[in-house]
Amino acid sequence: MKNSLQKEKRDEPRDEADTEKTALLDRRSLLAGTAGIVSAIVMRSVTRSAEAAMLVAPDDPTRVPGAAPTAYGQRSTYEQSVRVPRSWWGSLTPLQDSHGILTPSALHFERHHNGVPVIDPEHHRLMIHGLVAQPWAFTMDDLKRFPATSRLAFIECSGNSAIEWKAPTGQSVQQTHGLTSTSEWTGVALKTVLQEVGVKPDASWILAEGSDAAAMTRSLPLALLIEEALLCYAQNGEPLRPEQGYPLRLLLPGWEGNTCIKWLRRLKFGTAPFMTREETSQYTDLMSDGTARQFTMLMEAKSVITSPSGGQRVQPGFIDIRGLAWSGRGRIAQVEVSTDGGRSWQQAVLQDPILPKCHTRFCLPWRWNGADVILQSRCLDETGYVQPTRAALVAVRGVNSVYHYNAIQSWKIAADGQVSNVHA
Amino acid sequence: MYMRNVMMMGLITVLSVGILWSSEAADQQDRMYGYGLGRPATDLDLQHWNIDVAPTGEGLPPGRGTARQGAAIYATKCASCHGPTGQEGPMDRLVGGAGTLGSQKPVKTIGSYWPYATTLYDYVYRAMPFPAPQSLSSDEVYSVVAWLLYQNGIIAEDTILDVHSLPAIRMPNHNGFVPDPRPDVPKN
Numbered sequence: 001m002k003n004s005l006q007k008e009k010r011d012e013p014r015d016e017a018d019t020e021k022t023a024l025l026d027r028r029s030l031l032a033g034t035a036g037i038v039s040a041i042v043m044r045s046v047t048r049s050a051e052a053a054m055l056v057a058p059d060d061p062t063r064v065p066g067a068a069p070t071a072y073g074q075r076s077t078y079e080q081s082v083r084v085p086r087s088w089w090g091s092l093t094p095l096q097d098s099h100g101i102l103t104p105s106a107l108h109f110e111r112h113h114n115g116v117p118v119i120d121p122e123h124h125r126l127m128i129h130g131l132v133a134q135p136w137a138f139t140m141d142d143l144k145r146f147p148a149t150s151r152l153a154f155i156e157c158s159g160n161s162a163i164e165w166k167a168p169t170g171q172s173v174q175q176t177h178g179l180t181s182t183s184e185w186t187g188v189a190l191k192t193v194l195q196e197v198g199v200k201p202d203a204s205w206i207l208a209e210g211s212d213a214a215a216m217t218r219s220l221p222l223a224l225l226i227e228e229a230l231l232c233y234a235q236n237g238e239p240l241r242p243e244q245g246y247p248l249r250l251l252l253p254g255w256e257g258n259t260c261i262k263w264l265r266r267l268k269f270g271t272a273p274f275m276t277r278e279e280t281s282q283y284t285d286l287m288s289d290g291t292a293r294q295f296t297m298l299m300e301a302k303s304v305i306t307s308p309s310g311g312q313r314v315q316p317g318f319i320d321i322r323g324l325a326w327s328g329r330g331r332i333a334q335v336e337v338s339t340d341g342g343r344s345w346q347q348a349v350l351q352d353p354i355l356p357k358c359h360t361r362f363c364l365p366w367r368w369n370g371a372d373v374i375l376q377s378r379c380l381d382e383t384g385y386v387q388p389t390r391a392a393l394v395a396v397r398g399v400n401s402v403y404h405y406n407a408i409q410s411w412k413i414a415a416d417g418q419v420s421n422v423h424a
Numbered sequence: 425m426y427m428r429n430v431m432m433m434g435l436i437t438v439l440s441v442g443i444l445w446s447s448e449a450a451d452q453q454d455r456m457y458g459y460g461l462g463r464p465a466t467d468l469d470l471q472h473w474n475i476d477v478a479p480t481g482e483g484l485p486p487g488r489g490t491a492r493q494g495a496a497i498y499a500t501k502c503a504s505c506h507g508p509t510g511q512e513g514p515m516d517r518l519v520g521g522a523g524t525l526g527s528q529k530p531v532k533t534i535g536s537y538w539p540y541a542t543t544l545y546d547y548v549y550r551a552m553p554f555p556a557p558q559s560l561s562s563d564e565v566y567s568v569v570a571w572l573l574y575q576n577g578i579i580a581e582d583t584i585l586d587v588h589s590l591p592a593i594r595m596p597n598h599n600g601f602v603p604d605p606r607p608d609v610p611k612n
Contacts, residue, residue, distance in 0.1 A: 114554060127465050127473060135465035142461040196459055207476055213557050215550045217476065266473050275479050275540050277547040281532065284601065290526025292537075294601040388609040396609050400530050 083107055084174055088115070090157075092178025095306045095324065100351075101152075101359040103181035105236045110243040111157050111179065113214030113278075117263055121239075121247040124211070126231070130269035133198030140247050143231060146188035146196075151230070151253070152358045154326045156180035156299050158256035158283060158403040165399045168410075168421040173309040176409060176421060180326065182359040183244075185251045187232035190225070203269035207276070208250055211265040218259050218283075219273035220252070221295070228253050231264065253357040254328030255297040256403070258283055288398030301327035301387050302406040303335055303362070303379035309411055310421045316370040321348070324359045327381035331355065334380040335362040341374035341410065341424045342389065348377065356382075368413065374424050375411045390423055475558070477546040481591030484545060488586040489567025491574035497564050498571050501553045510575050515554070519575045522596065535576025539601055541593040544569050566590070 055077045058064045083091035090111040093103055103109075110116070121140045129135035160179035163169040170176030203222060210216040230251040233240060240246040245262025252259050258278060273279065273295070285293040303325035308314045321339075325332045331354055336345035348362040362377070378387045390407040397404075410424040477483040499508070506512075510519030510533075521531030530536075534544060549565045551557050560568070566585045573579045578593065 114551065114557065125469075127470060129465060129470060129474070135470065136462050137465040137469055138462040145461055146459060196461060209473070209476070213551070215475070215557065217550070268474070268476065270478070272478070274476050274546075275543050276476070277543050277551075280539050280543050280601075281534075281537060281547075286525060286530055286532070288526065290530075291600055291602050292525075293604050296604040296606065298604070298606065300606060385607055386611045388611075392609050400528075 081107070083109065084178070089113070090179070092174045093181050095173045095177055095180075095304070096309050096312065098306060098324070101182050101324070101353070101355075101361050102236065103183060103359075105183065105238070105241050105244070108155075108181040108183060108235070108241065108244055109157065109179045111159075111257060112212060112243070112262070113216050115213055116242050117212045118242070119211060119247060119263060124247050124265070126248060126264060127266045128193070128197050128269075129266070130207075131200040131203035131271070132269055133200070136197045138193070140233065143188055143193070143248065144233060146192055148186060149189050149230065150184055150186040150234075152182060152184050152353075152355050153251060153253040154180055154182040154299075154357060154359050155251070155257045155260055156302075156326070156328075158258065158296070158299065161302075161405040161407075161409075162402050164405055164407070164409075164423075165394075165401070168423045170310065170421055172311040173304055173306050173409075176310065177304045179257070180324075180359070182326075183235045184237065185230060185232045186234035186237075187230045187248075187251070190229035190231055190250075191227070193231060194226075199269055202271055205270050205273050207266070207268040207270065207274045208259075208261040208264060209266040209268070210245075210261045211263040216258070216261055216263075216278065217274070217276040218261060218278055219276060220259060220297075221273075222269070224297070225252050225255070252297070254299055254330075256283065256299055259297055283403060285397070285401035285403050287401060293401075296404060299326075299328035300404065300406050301325070301329065301332070301379050301381040301385050303332075303377045303387055304409045305337070305375050305377050305411055308375065308413060308419045310419055312419045313417045314368060314413060314419065315417060316368050319366050319368050321364040321366050321375065323348075323362050323377050325362055325377070325379035325387075326357070326359050327379070327383075327385065328357060329381050329383045329385060330357065331382040332360040332362075332379055333382045335360075336378050336380075337362075337364045337366075338376040338378075339366060339373050342376050342408070345378070370415060370417075372415055373413050374422065375413065376408050376424070378408050475546070475550055477542045477549075479540045479542050479591065481542060481587060484542070484587040484590060485562040486587060487562030487566050488584050489563050489565070489570050490584055491567075491570040491579070491581045493563075494567035494569070494571030494574075497560075497568045501560075502568065505554060510572060518572055522577075525597070525600065533576065534572055535578060535596060537597050537600070539595055539598050541569070541573060541578075541595055542591055544572065545590060 081094045081097035083093060085091045091109060093107050093109040124140055126138045157179035161176055164176055206220045206222055208218055208220055232249050232251045233247055235241060235244055240249060248264045249262040250260050250264050285296050303323055305321055305323040307322050321337055325335045335348040337348045338345050346364060348364040351361040354360050380386050388407055393407040410422050411419050412422040413419050505515040506518050511517055518534050521533045521536035524531045524536060545565055548569060549558060549560060570585045574581050
């Protein structure tokens with residue numbers, strides 16, 4: 001699986017470069033007729049071998065002319081970090097390879113309920129109806145003409161780390177925590193659009209619906225979302241990626257990922273939750289007494305050390321312990337790191353920018369002496385909420401709630417330098 | 425308890441949404457009325473999109489069906505993924521699990537977990553069968569929903585499901601849901 005994926009990834013740049021070149025060559029052949037076509041074929045094979053040569057660095061890049069400009073940039077062929085697909089339903093961000101706080105769009109985790117749809121933005125509509133002055137339809141052009149607003153925010157699937165409730169399961173931080181990513185999101189404030197439409201005073205819940213093959217739906221309490229909700233058409237400076245809802249998604253900063261409905265086509269206003277499958281059968285948290293919590297929208301504060309982390313191997317000596325912390329309630333106020341399984345804690349350095357409802361980068365310079373150790377991180381957010389230990393979380397929630405696992409993560413470094421996931 | 429929570433949210437909403445609705449003088453200055461964007465949507469526009477079904481039954485289309493009729497539809501269009509009796513998988517288990525929610529090994533199914541029967545109509549039409557969502561007629565959906573409820577021991581084999589009888593069904597786990605009490609974990 002992994003091999004074929006890596007192969008696919010390696011092929012991608014070549015394909016796109018080819019399309020670009022074919023277009024150029026077509027123009028050329030139109031001008032030059034048959035001769036053009038022949039020379040086009042020759043040129044094509046020449047550029048192909050030139051390109052293949054580019055995959056390997058020359059001994060001295062200062063003595064060989066570099067590559068030509070390209071239409072859509074690609075990362076170095078030496079970089080291989082990829083998302084790991086999970087069955088049919090999604091893929092995980094490689095947090096172990098991440099730097100800073102932003103997730104490249106191509107590596108933003110995916111979660112979908114029946115595949116990624118192909119949507120023609122010309123034909124896409126956002127329909128707003130129910131308890132509104134009048135049902136209203138917007139094209140993508142309409143939505144882009146409204147005053148635009150941008151912000152950075154993490155999106156985390158509420159099922160992130162769900163495999164960790166019962167036993168240490170994920171082998172890498174990608175597997176344990178890879179369902180969270182941070183992007184810059186651009187769009188129009190929902191509030192702005194609603195002022196245009198006119199919402200009736202008795203409206204209190206919105207049904208948001210996607211245009212995918214699951215027609216994914218969630219009921220959302222209007223009062224709690226209205227200040228921050230964004231209708232987004234862009235991510236990290238370009239249109240949304242298809243996996244992220246192209247051409248339009250909802251962003252509810254700090255709320256569980258599934259509420260940020262992708263491929264958004266409809267908002268219906270009502271007076272009560274619509275009780276869709278995604279807020280009854282799914283995305284409800286079963287407690288050990290058999291009751292289940294419903295509408296647990298908020299993602300509580302969480303942190304994890306991204307390096308050293310599971311699957312890596314380290315050498316004795318200097319190690320810059322690095323990780324990410326985030327909170328759906330606001331800013332991260334403090335992160336502490338333990339190198340003795342939680343007995344003592346040192347304050348980590350928080351790197352700028354420290355933004356509300358965003359991944360926040362922390363680090364702690366450390367020297368490993370080669371003995372067995374357990375590394376942990378725990379965060380505190382600006383509301384005073386402290387990330388719980390696993391024991392404290394399980395004592396309250398049991399182990400069957402599936403969602404919202406935000407306990408402290410433990411990584412063990414064995415004497416041979418091998419890092420692994422443990423529950424400590 | 426749950427409804428109280430919903431009503432409270434309702435109250436807060438009336439206060440905050442007032443801003444969106446009552447276009448009074450106070451905010452007139454910093455509000456630019458009428459960007460002039462979008463257009464009114466017609467019933468025709470919404471016809472194929474307005475497919476949600478609420479617990480009140482609102483949104484249910486005309487049509488009817490029984491478990492007897494649903495058995496054949498289930499066998500041809502659903503059983504390959506959910507098992508001949510709805511318990512075998514390989515995809516989500518749909519039948520059984522009664523009384524297991526508070527145990528070490530809870531089995532969450534339509535019968536043991538789902539609080540509303542209307543959700544089943546909504547979801548089966550919207551999203552199933554997985555390879556061909558929104559392909560079933562309303563009679564087919566009522567029938568296969570009836571079969572799933574019958575298999576779970578919630579209705580009789582010949583109960584007719586329609587716009588009136590479906591919302592009247594009380595699901596076994598109707599009272600199983602509570603509002604979000606977080607933050608709930610004491611500080612270490």
